Amino acid sequence: IQKKDNDNYRLVFLVDEVSQFINLxxxxxxxxxxxxxRISEQCNRQAWxxxxxxxxxxxxxxxxxxxxxxxxxxxxxxxxxxxxxLESTDPAYITKKRILDKKPEVELQLAxxxxxxRDSINNQFVMGHELYRGYSSKDEFxxxxxxxxxxxxxxSQVFDAFQSKEFVIKEVKNNERSxxxxxxxxxxxxxxxxxxxxxxxxxxxNNMMWLNLIHKGNRAIKPALELSFVQEDExxxxxxxxxxxxxxxxxxxxxxxxxxxxxxxxxxxxSLDENKGVIRVKVEEVLKKLMENNIIREERGDYFFFNxxxxxxxxxxxxxxxxxxxxxxxxxxxxxxxLRVDNTFGDGRRVMASVDGKHYYGQNGDIHVAFSVSDTYxxxxxxxxxxxxxxxxxxxxxxxxxxxxxxxxFHKYCQYEQYFAQNPxxxxxxxxxxxxxxxxxxNRELLQQKIKPxxxxxxxxxxxxxxxxxxxxxxxxxxxxxxxxxxxxxxxxEIYKHANLVAGxxxxxxxxxxxxxxxxxxxxxxLTPLSEAEQKISSHIVQNGNAVLLGDLINKFKAAxxxxxxxxxxxxxxxxxxxxxxxxxxxxxxxxxLEDFLxxxxxxxxxxxxxxxAMEDIPQESINKGVAAWNEIxxxxxxVTTDGNALYDELIAKLTQERDRWN
Numbered sequence: 319i320q321k322k323d324n325d326n327y328r329l330v331f332l333v334d335e336v337s338q339f340i341n342l343x344x345x346x347x348x349x350x351x352x353x354x355x356r357i358s359e360q361c362n363r364q365a366w367x368x369x370x371x372x373x374x375x376x377x378x379x380x381x382x383x384x385x386x387x388x389x390x391x392x393x394x395x396x397x398x399x400x401x402x403x404l405e406s407t408d409p410a411y412i413t414k415k416r417i418l419d420k421k422p423e424v425e426l427q428l429a430x431x432x433x434x435x436r437d438s439i440n441n442q443f444v445m446g447h448e449l450y451r452g453y454s455s456k457d458e459f460x461x462x463x464x465x466x467x468x469x470x471x472x473x474s475q476v477f478d479a480f481q482s483k484e485f486v487i488k489e490v491k492n493n494e495r496s497x498x499x500x501x502x503x504x505x506x507x508x509x510x511x512x513x514x515x516x517x518x519x520x521x522x523x524n525n526m527m528w529l530n531l532i533h534k535g536n537r538a539i540k541p542a543l544e545l546s547f548v549q550e551d552e553x554x555x556x557x558x559x560x561x562x563x564x565x566x567x568x569x570x571x572x573x574x575x576x577x578x579x580x581x582x583x584x585x586x587x588x589s590l591d592e593n594k595g596v597i598r599v600k601v602e603e604v605l606k607k608l609m610e611n612n613i614i615r616e617e618r619g620d621y622f623f624f625n626x627x628x629x630x631x632x633x634x635x636x637x638x639x640x641x642x643x644x645x646x647x648x649x650x651x652x653x654x655x656x657l658r659v660d661n662t663f664g665d666g667r668r669v670m671a672s673v674d675g676k677h678y679y680g681q682n683g684d685i686h687v688a689f690s691v692s693d694t695y696x697x698x699x700x701x702x703x704x705x706x707x708x709x710x711x712x713x714x715x716x717x718x719x720x721x722x723x724x725x726x727x728f729h730k731y732c733q734y735e736q737y738f739a740q741n742p743x744x745x746x747x748x749x750x751x752x753x754x755x756x757x758x759x760x761n762r763e764l765l766q767q768k769i770k771p772x773x774x775x776x777x778x779x780x781x782x783x784x785x786x787x788x789x790x791x792x793x794x795x796x797x798x799x800x801x802x803x804x805x806x807x808x809x810x811x812e813i814y815k816h817a818n819l820v821a822g823x824x825x826x827x828x829x830x831x832x833x834x835x836x837x838x839x840x841x842x843x844x845l846t847p848l849s850e851a852e853q854k855i856s857s858h859i860v861q862n863g864n865a866v867l868l869g870d871l872i873n874k875f876k877a878a879x880x881x882x883x884x885x886x887x888x889x890x891x892x893x894x895x896x897x898x899x900x901x902x903x904x905x906x907x908x909x910x911x912l913e914d915f916l917x918x919x920x921x922x923x924x925x926x927x928x929x930x931x932a933m934e935d936i937p938q939e940s941i942n943k944g945v946a947a948w949n950e951i952x953x954x955x956x957x958v959t960t961d962g963n964a965l966y967d968e969l970i971a972k973l974t975q976e977r978d979r980w981n
Contacts, residue, residue, distance in 0.1 A: 329365045337371035337378050338489060344382045351394050375401060381488065410470035413501050414461045427513060428460040438590045443516075445584065449574050464508065464517045465501065473500060473522050475571045476563045483566060485535030500526055519585035523559035538562070538623060542613045557604040560585050561614070565622045578619050579605070612636055617760060618767065627753045635737045635757075640729065642692075644736050646676040648728070649691045652765075652773050653714075654678075657802040659687065664810065665825065667881070684708070684881065685810060690715045702783045707878060710809040711783040712802075717776050724772050727764055734761045774798065784809040814881030819851040824889045827920050834892040834916055843897045851882075855890050856899060864932035869925035888919045891930055903929045948972075 333339075340346045350369075357365050371378065375398050384391050420428070432439060432453075439459065443452035443466050450468035453459040458467060477496050480486045490496050503526040508517050531539075539562045548554040564585070565577035575581060582605075583598045605621055608614045612632040614621050624632055650673045653659065661679035663669050668683035674692050686709040693715045695701045705711060718724065734757060743754045778797050782789040782805050794805045811817070824830045848856065858874060859866050868891070875882045894900045895912060902910040904918065905927050918924035948954065 327364055329361070331365065331367045333367060333369045335371065336369040337373055340378065340382075342381060342488070344384070347378070347382060347384075347394065348390065354398075369398070410462075410467065410497075413470060413497055417498060417502050417505060418461060418463070418465070420460065425460050428463055429456055431513065432456045432459045435590055442587060442590055442592075442594075443584070447574055464505070464511070464515060466516065469517070469519055469522070470497060470501070472519065472564070472575065473497065475567055475575075476522075479566050479568045479571070480535065482568060483534070485532065485538065485566070486530045487532055490530045500524075514589060516588055516590075518556065518560075518588050519563070520556040520559040523563060537626065538566075541629065542608060542623070545608075545611055545613070547607055551604075553600060554604045554607075556586060557582065557601055558608070561605075561621055562623060565614075565620075576620050577622065579621075582621075615760065617763070627749050628756070631750070631753050631757065635734055638733050638737045638740070640732045640736050642674060643676055644732050644739075645692055645728075646673040648732050648735065649673045649689065649714075650676075650678060652770055653689060656770075656774055656798060657777075658799040659802070663806055666883070667810065669806075685710065685806075685813065687712065687806065691718055694719065698781050698783055698788050702786050702788050705783055705786060707785040708813055709783075709785070710806060712805070713781040713783065714773075714777075716781055717779050721772065721776070724769065727768050731761055731764055731769060734758075777801065782809075784812050787812065810881070813878045815879040816851075816854070817881045819849070819854070819880075820882050820886045820890075823851070823886050825883055825886055827885050830885050830889040830892070831916050834889065834912065838896055848897075852890055852894060854880075855887070856894060859900060859930055859932070866930050867926055868919060868928040868930060869922070871930060872925060885920070888916075891919075892916070894930075895933075898933050900930050901933045903931055 336350070340350070354367050357367065373381075375394065379391055379394060384394070433456065436456075439453055445452055445468050450471060452466060452468065453462065454467075474497055477486070477490055477500075481488070481490060500522055503524055504517060504521050507524055508515070508521060539558070542548060542558045542562070543555065548558055560582055561577060564572075564575060564581065567575060567577075579598060579602060582601050583594055586597055586601065587594070605614065605616070609616060612624060612629050614623050615628075615632075653673070654671070659669075659671050661669050661671070661683075663685070667685060669679060670681055670683035670686045671678045671689070672686070673689045686706070688709055688711045690711055691714045695713075695715065698713055698716065701711065701713075718728075738754070738758065743751055778801065779791050781791060782794065784805075789805065789808070794801055794808070796804050824833055855871065855875065858871070868888070871891070872884050872887050874880075875887050876884065891900070892912065892915075895902065895915075901908065902912070902915045904910040904914070906929075908931075910928070915928065918928060
């Protein structure tokens with residue numbers, strides 16, 4: 319009042335942390351506006367009020383849901399015409415100066431500790447990313463100890479993420495005050511530790527953090543901490559807290575600091591002599607148990623907490639029983655395209671393919687390829703004794719059962735696929751539908767990234783059982799489809815040892831008919847001995863009393879150890895007929911013509927009516943009588959011959975011509 323007449327005089331009131339005082343109370347902000355307005359009027363605008371806050375006046379108004387178009391908003395902004403945004407100083411720097419400043423004698427002790435253990439300190443706390451530095455010098459060590467420099471940046475990013483996800487109260491922000499408070503609280507809790515102890519990152523998740531968590535944050539972490547194995551194991555609690563903080567980082571920060579096994583291990587170190595390898599194994603065990611309890615999921619080496627709906631759905635899926643048929647189908651979908659498994663092989667041999675007993679491509683074929691994936695046979699040699707000659711067993715189970723991670727991933731994938739098949743996404747709310755879509759995407763990634771590559775890589779280590787013979791992996795060359803082809807070729811060659819005897823002979827019906835109808839004089843064959851294939855068929859007919867049904871003959875030489883095609887066997891029979899070694903009959907009608915034989919030989923029912931018999935010689939007396947009768951009846955000369963079979967064919971041909979002429 320005394321200075322009222324002095325126009326240059328100003329009285330300034332400083333109000334610190336006004337946003338914390340208002341604390342989302344709309345009336346308090348409006349009261350503040352009224353007070354400022356009244357003082358301004360009564361004091362001729364010579365009394366100023368300066369307020370500091372952790373946020374701008376605009377964001378404070380937004381938090382109080384004061385619309386920018388309202389009169390209230392305009393009045394409040396009008397009372398604070400001058401607004402100064404103060405740039406934050408590095409929280410780590412302030413923390414070191416205000417919280418971690420040390421006495422001179424302590425600094426000397428820390429300097430000595432650093433000098434003696436410089437290499438160990440640098441190796442133990444190296445992060446491998448320029449944004450998250452360890453100790454760069456002795457001075458940084460003495461100023462930061464017992465914290466590690468990258469922890470300050472990381473905890474500020476945790477606060478930023480927790481605020482964005484509404485895990486904590488609004489006052490918790492990525493600023494100096496929040497960092498100072500949490501660091502101070504953490505340092506107080508660890509004040510009794512001996513020199514040489516380093517504060518691990520999980521220590522930041524202390525009582526102060528718990529007090530700042532709101533319902534959403536509590537709900538997100540409590541299921542993990544309430545697990546019995548976590549409650550009984552302090553180390554498991556530390557893993558849960560650390561993972562919860564870094565797995566919830568904002569996407570932009572998580573790109574640089576991933577929630578993976580290496581980073582979790584590093585953040586849990588408390589001393590220079592701790593073995594990272596030992597910590598890593600312990601962390602991995604905790605993570606596996608958390609996944610088994612549907613708390614977290616693994617994705618490309620990073621670990622994330624399930625949200626509520628994901629946790630609920632994951633529990634339902636984990637309770638799903640996987641059928642043997644589902645496992646077989648999944649294995650088939652992995653192996654058959656990779657190995658190019660088909661229902662035919664080579665020159666058209668029919669392939670029966672099965673996976674763990676489930677047949678694909680039917681159950682009738684020349685060879686059986688049996689993929690053993692989930693079977694539990696321990697000894698391939700003993701298994702070979704029980705195998706059938708035409709079966710090739712591909713013993714994937716031998717390495718599959720030894721790979722625990724692969725078995726776990728394979729079972730998980732099958733379980734999810736079983737659930738999706740049994741529970742179509744119909745009538746679900748949008749949250750559940752989105753969760754299902756996410757799970758399907760992750761399951762496909764699991765298959766492509768962690769299951770298929772292992773199957774494809776380890777197929778080179780696979781044992782084969784061909785009939786009663788065990789084939790070791792190093793006995794089959796190639797990889798992937800080439801390796802499968804080589805194994806199957808070897809198996810076929812073992813079964814059909816005489817298959818090569820018909821190499822180059824006609825293999826289609828049209829080729830057989832074309833070549834069989836070519837007339838060749840019997841004398842021509844006298845210069846050419848029987849082929850080995852002709853000898854085997856000829857011997858079989860002779861051994862069976864010089865008479866066999868064509869169907870029986872085909873069945874004999876289609877089977878092992880021959881594996882000849884029907885059409886090829888028919889071709890060989892026609893060659894034996896041309897040599898005048900065997901004759902044809904149809905329904906006991908002897909001397910059945912070749913052309914008629916070929917018209918029926920390719921039809922399976924007719925094959926059981928066609929017989930192959932020994933060619934009988936015609937007595938010379940009968941030949942002479944036949945020639946004389948022809949000459950007398952038709953008054954046409956027919957030369958005398960000694961080949962009764964040739965005469966028979968000629969007479970049949972001439973009689974056919976006469977019949978056609980008179981008809």
